Every structure is written in C-alpha cells, then in structure tokens.
Amino acid sequence: MTPALPTHRSFALGEFKVTTLLAGSTPREDPHSIFGLNVSDEEFSRVSQEAFLPEDMAQFFFTPTLVDTGAERILFDTGLNAGGITNALAAAGYTPSDITHVVLTHMHGDHIGGLMKDGTPTFANASYVTGQVEYDHWAGAANDGFEGNVRPLADKMTFLSDGGSVRSGITAMLAAGHTPGHMVYMVESGGKQLLLMADTANHYVYSLAHPDWEVRFDMDKAAAAATRRRLFDMASADRIPLIGYHMPFPGLGYVETRGEGYHFVPHSYQLMG
Ligand SMILES: [Zn+2]
Numbered sequence: 001m002t003p004a005l006p007t008h009r010s011f012a013l014g015e016f017k018v019t020t021l022l023a024g025s026t027p028r029e030d031p032h033s034i035f036g037l038n039v040s041d042e043e044f045s046r047v048s049q050e051a052f053l054p055e056d057m058a059q060f061f062f063t064p065t066l067v068d069t070g071a072e073r074i075l076f077d078t079g080l081n082a083g084g085i086t087n088a089l090a091a092a093g094y095t096p097s098d099i100t101h102v103v104l105t106h107m108h109g110d111h112i113g114g115l116m117k118d119g120t121p122t123f124a125n126a127s128y129v130t131g132q133v134e135y136d137h138w139a140g141a142a143n144d145g146f147e148g149n150v151r152p153l154a155d156k157m158t159f160l161s162d163g164g165s166v167r168s169g170i171t172a173m174l175a176a177g178h179t180p181g182h183m184v185y186m187v188e189s190g191g192k193q194l195l196l197m198a199d200t201a202n203h204y205v206y207s208l209a210h211p212d213w214e215v216r217f218d219m220d221k222a223a224a225a226a227t228r229r230r231l232f233d234m235a236s237a238d239r240i241p242l243i244g245y246h247m248p249f250p251g252l253g254y255v256e257t258r259g260e261g262y263h264f265v266p267h268s269y270q271l272m273g
Helices: 041-050 082-091 132-139 144-149 151-156 221-238
Strands: 008-013 016-021 024-029 057-062 065-068 073-076 101-104 127-131 157-160 165-167 170-174 183-189 192-198 242-244 252-258 261-266
Touching (some): 016 082, 101 165, 127 132, 127 151, 192 221, 221 261
Parallel strands (some): 073 101, 101 127, 127 157, 192 242
Antiparallel strands (some): 008 016, 016 065, 024 057, 183 192, 252 261
8 A cells, every 4th residue: 555644744943934845755675775885784684673674675755845934935855756746735735836946955856856847847936046066067967857857947046155045044055975066954043943954864764873874875975974974963962953855754853963873853842832
C-alpha cells in the first residue's frame, strides 16, 4: 500500500508563517549504496539496527518550505515535479500564482523539478533567487534538468553570494560540498531564528550521527562533511530550529551534539505557541 502522509505543516516564526510542504516521498532500496560509502557493510548494519532502521530500504522525503512574510510568499525549492508541489500548496491553502519568489538552494533534479510543467513555468508570478556559484556551475555542465527548468527562467533570476539577502531577515549562507554552490538560509523574524539547511544532510541518522560518512550525492565529499560539522556546531550551540529538505516529514527539528557526531531531535510542540 502507499502510506498516507500529511503534506503540510505550518507554524509561526515571529511575523512570518512558515509551512513545510511534502512534495513527494519514495522508498529507495540499498541505502548503503548511497550513505556510508566509506564504511563496511557491518558498520552500516550496526548503525541502522541501533537506530531502529531497516538496512535494505530508506524512505526519502522531498520537502520544500514556504515562508509567508505577509507581503511575500517565498518558496524554497520545488520538489521532483510540478504536480507534487502544487498539490501540497493547495492542501495548505495556496495556489502556484500566490508564490512571489522561488529560491533554489541548489540545482539537483529533486529541487528544480517543480519549476516547469511541459515547458511552462509553474509559478506564473514568481521571480527567482539562487546562488551565483551554483548557477554558474550548472550553466557550464550540459545538464538536461538545468537546461529545461532553470536556464529559461534566467532573466527573472537574482543571484546571491554568501551573506546575500532574499529580503530583510532571509540571509543566504554558502554551504558548499553537496554541490559547488549549495546554499542554506537563515530566516529571522521577531527575534526568532530558523535555519533552512536544505541538503546539508540527506539522512537524519546516517548524516547526523556520522557526518563524515560519504554520501553518493555529495559532489565534494570532504567539503560536504566539513559543512555539516560547521553548520551543526552552530545550530546545536545556538539551539536554532532547522528544516531539512530530506529529513522525515515535517522535516523540522533541532540538532544536538552526541559522541563524535550529532543527533536530530524532531520538533514536537516547541514552535506551536
Ligand atoms: Zn535533494
């Protein structure tokens, strides 16, 4: 059977309304072919078992985030296809034409897939924001996804560098490794902070407890591990809530240090007040 899952979760962050949107979810076989490329089968089995996880299957989640500032509706990433994100937005009470800005954290297919449907932009009224380094990388890479979904939108795109702002209170931080120009975003309103960590970690156990485990999708594996340690040290020390694009839905939680690595603490009700 296909499991039924909720597809949106909203909470207030200061003056902003933040909604995580489940644009898709799928099981993947043989997770050790993706996570822990540099550890043995025995080590992978032991870590899986200790975390109550099957070792032959991992469930993947694809979770764009919408930040509604009142004046703007800013969508971070778009899922695998237009249908997934459109359905999740509808369930949360939004239409694609409500979206004023689409921010692309990086340009893997599961983040840019919802930008277009049959060559027509999904978000008719949106302008686009992405990292300059990321755009330049894919623009020179002869990549079908980029050519079909991103390059046609380039004239409506603004390009950020490390520390650049989408608008006041939404700041880009270069978090390279997963891709050359992968960016995460610090969202701040009313004295509250939230880190949109995108694909800094692609699994809540394998990449948190073991940040140095190599991940197939990380283009520069050493840089990705260093980025995990830098951002998780910050998030744990400052006790900042974060949203991870591939964390189990709703993708929201906290990070604490544990042993040589980290531990993902799912949100329960901390941000409901
Ligand atoms: Zn991804």
